[in-house]
Amino acid sequence: MDPIFVFLFSGFVSMSAALSAGAINKIPEAEREGWLAKRNNQVLVVLLGNLAALTLVGAMAYGVLNLTWWFPWVCLFISFPVVHLVLFQRLLGDLKNLLFMGALVVAAIPTLYYYWQ
Numbered sequence: 001m002d003p004i005f006v007f008l009f010s011g012f013v014s015m016s017a018a019l020s021a022g023a024i025n026k027i028p029e030a031e032r033e034g035w036l037a038k039r040n041n042q043v044l045v046v047l048l049g050n051l052a053a054l055t056l057v058g059a060m061a062y063g064v065l066n067l068t069w070w071f072p073w074v075c076l077f078i079s080f081p082v083v084h085l086v087l088f089q090r091l092l093g094d095l096k097n098l099l100f101m102g103a104l105v106v107a108a109i110p111t112l113y114y115y116w117q
Helices: 003-025 039-066 070-092 094-115
Strands: none
Touching: 003 039, 003 070, 003 094, 039 070, 039 094, 070 094
16 A cells, blocks of 8 residues: 555544544543533544544654655644644534544554554
8 A cells, every 4th residue: 555545544533633632631521511511532533632642742753754844744733623623623523523433543553553564
């Protein structure tokens, strides 16, 4: 598989999950409803966010090693956040996006490991 596809997949899902976890964590505890009101579920949100952030670091390392150095940095600061905010956050909302992208992050970890050169 071409390195650009591995980087784009793993980097985007990681960034999206991390941004959603950060947005959920910023909600005041008094305003959290339903699933988010439980303390154990808040821990799950933090764990998914941290796993996504670590996977994003791995995706960036993979991208810098296998692609032109500037491409991963442009994606990190411009492309990934814009696509997340404009499309996925509005389409799914923060909680559904975190759960969906969190599952994809778990799939991106072995993908990065397998295609690492």
